[in-house]
Amino acid sequence: MKLAEAKQQFISSWGAFGTHWGINRTMAQIHALLLISPDPLSQDDIMEELSVSRGNANMNIRELVDWGLVDRVIIPGERKEFFVAEKDIWKVATQIVHERKKRELNPMLKLMDNLSEVEGDKKDKHIKQFTETIDGIKRFGHSADKMLDTLVKADENWFIGNLMKLFK
Numbered sequence: 001m002k003l004a005e006a007k008q009q010f011i012s013s014w015g016a017f018g019t020h021w022g023i024n025r026t027m028a029q030i031h032a033l034l035l036i037s038p039d040p041l042s043q044d045d046i047m048e049e050l051s052v053s054r055g056n057a058n059m060n061i062r063e064l065v066d067w068g069l070v071d072r073v074i075i076p077g078e079r080k081e082f083f084v085a086e087k088d089i090w091k092v093a094t095q096i097v098h099e100r101k102k103r104e105l106n107p108m109l110k111l112m113d114n115l116s117e118v119e120g121d122k123k124d125k126h127i128k129q130f131t132e133t134i135d136g137i138k139r140f141g142h143s144a145d146k147m148l149d150t151l152v153k154a155d156e157n158w159f160i161g162n163l164m165k166l167f168k
Helices: 003-020 025-036 043-050 054-067 089-115 125-153 156-167
Strands: 070-073 082-085
Touching: 003 025, 025 043, 025 054, 025 070, 025 082, 043 054, 054 070, 054 082, 054 089, 089 125
Parallel strands: none
Antiparallel strands: 070 082
16 A cells, blocks of 8 residues: 555544544544644645645644644744644543543533432432432442543553453
């Protein structure tokens, strides 16, 4: 397979995978392009390579920067902004976990805390069932939160070593 074909296949596939990780296809494709680019790219470079509009490129680049997956870089003598992606896949994965936790798990846990404060007779079967369900979700959510915190803080070698022990 020639490099151009392999690059296109990687960008296309990473875009499809991204939809399963909670980001849109274009955002994932921009991320893929920046991952495999040895040099920083401008927004114009990204637009041309992926055939996307300026607005689409701008919105998705900003989101990638907000997620901490892409950084703006300044190239002396250039007026344009350039962008680079974090190349360390362990850092990419842990940053995605951190962002998803912040955007999804933390608000869910806060909601469950608020819902567990339901008023009424705790012996009423409807209130009892409701609070038991909410408490179960909270316990699971807090366990997931601790596990994800451990993953985000873990060293790659420690994590992979322990993961391999599970499969032996």
